[in-house]
Amino acid sequence: MAAGPIFSLHFIVFFAWAGILLPFLPVYLSERGLPEATIGLVLAFTPWARFIVNPIVAPLADRRGLGRELIVGMTGLAIVGSALFFLGDPLIALACLLLAVGTAPIIPLGDALAIQRAEAGELDYPKSRLLGSIAFIVTSYLAGVLLDAYGAMTVPIASLVFTIGIALVAVYLPRGRPEPSAQTKNPFASFKILLRPRIGRVLLAAILIQASHAALYNFGSLHFRNIGMSDSTIGALWGLGVAAEVALFAFYPRSVSPVTMIRIGSAGTLLRWIVLAETSSFALIALSQTLHALSFAAVYLGAIAFISEEIEEKNTATGALAAYGGGLLMALMIPFSGWLFEHFGARTFYGAAALAILALLSLFGVHSTARVPAASSQASAR
Structure with missing residues (x-):
């Protein structure tokens, strides 16, 4: 075939x-x-x-x-x-x-x-x-x-x-085509790149934003059910978020610098979690789902562009983003989000908002003149 x-x-x-x-x-x-x-x-x-x-x-x-x-x-x-x-x-x-x-x-x-x-x-x-x-x-x-x-x-x-x-x-x-020179990767090897002050601050912001999605990914549907939504409506909301993500990948402004893209995405993330914590309005929740274009796609695009433009060890930096954002920190945040959701319900999303605030603080004073290059694919993880 x-x-x-x-x-x-x-x-x-x-x-x-x-x-x-x-x-x-x-x-x-x-x-x-x-x-x-x-x-x-x-x-x-x-x-x-x-x-x-x-x-x-x-x-x-x-x-x-x-x-x-x-x-x-x-x-x-x-x-x-x-x-x-x-x-x-x-x-x-x-x-x-x-x-x-x-x-x-x-x-x-x-x-x-x-x-x-x-x-x-x-x-x-x-x-x-x-x-x-x-x-x-x-x-x-x-x-x-x-x-x-x-x-x-x-x-x-x-x-x-x-x-x-x-x-x-x-x-x-x-x-697959064999690549005999490939070496086994130590998941902790990429940690050193996070210790570089400027690079580490940018990647840390992207990692924090990625991990802040733990509450939504794992308890968003339960929250939507708790406020009276049907499962078909919940499914439509998830689809809306991914549709917004796809739209940004297709039409994002290439003149925006990577750090600015991450900063905009982080601000959108903060707004998204506050809306989910405060409202049961379907219209506002649907609007918050469209912010997935910022909270996921914009931050991902900005991080990959930053790595492409400014970091020599591209595989190591990308590995750090995946290992700590989608891996270690997410693994720690999910059980914590579960405990918060059991005791505080929708206010769990304030915990996610706190991570977005930390991301914005991490980017404070960081500047970039590079521009986001053309995207070659959809993001591989969410």
Whole structure:
């Protein structure tokens, strides 16, 4: 099969799975009787898996060209995890652990394979990733409709179906090209780059903003349910956020400097969390979802542009952003957000707002004359 269609199908199936699990796994866990603090502990498996598993798996795939085989094998763990949801409450934590470990490396491995083919002129990588984002938007809404009609068991059923689909599609992905010089990455190696005063302040701001999403990603749907929204409405809100993100990737102003882009994104993040903490108005919450274009896309674009323009160790800097923003700090923030949500409800988002304030303070006095370059793809994580 040609590279373009099979990679497009790979991204479509994976992000269709994510469009169901990201909004609605917390809902399923809540309906199974888990308190919010426990949900936070269980959902923290995912960023821990990113932080620990990905730096081990990715270089193995690079050195031996085993990206396709590792996607199939790791997805096998996710299939087992999805199946365990049907075997009773005592296995829920194990199910979530296997699901987290199994799915954590799929996007980095798939991206690496896709980029190899794109560099060979066999694939339009941004188009394939865009189709994945569209799949997320569609399935997040459809999942909400199905939850309204059939209940929370829709979530494990969909997870099992789509993880099987991911594995089946991965069998037909092209083999990776071995890179014998690739070295195993130490997840702590990138910490040194954060110690450089100016560079560290900019990357720290992006990391703080990324981690501030812990409350929304893991308890946003429960909050929306608590204020009376239907699951179909919740799914539509998630889709709206991703649509806004895609729009900014397509139309962002390239004349804006990276630091300014991060600063604007951080200010938008602060506004977003304050709105969620203070209102139950559907119109204002929908508006806050469009701010995902700033809280995620603008900060991500600014950080990648800053790395591209001003940091020599680009892979190390990008690794720091992923390891500490989407990994370590997110893993710490999710259980804390769960405890806050159990005791304070919507005011949990003030904790997220505090991280946005810290990000803005980190950027105080930092200047940049570089400009944001053209984006080559959609962001690989959210």
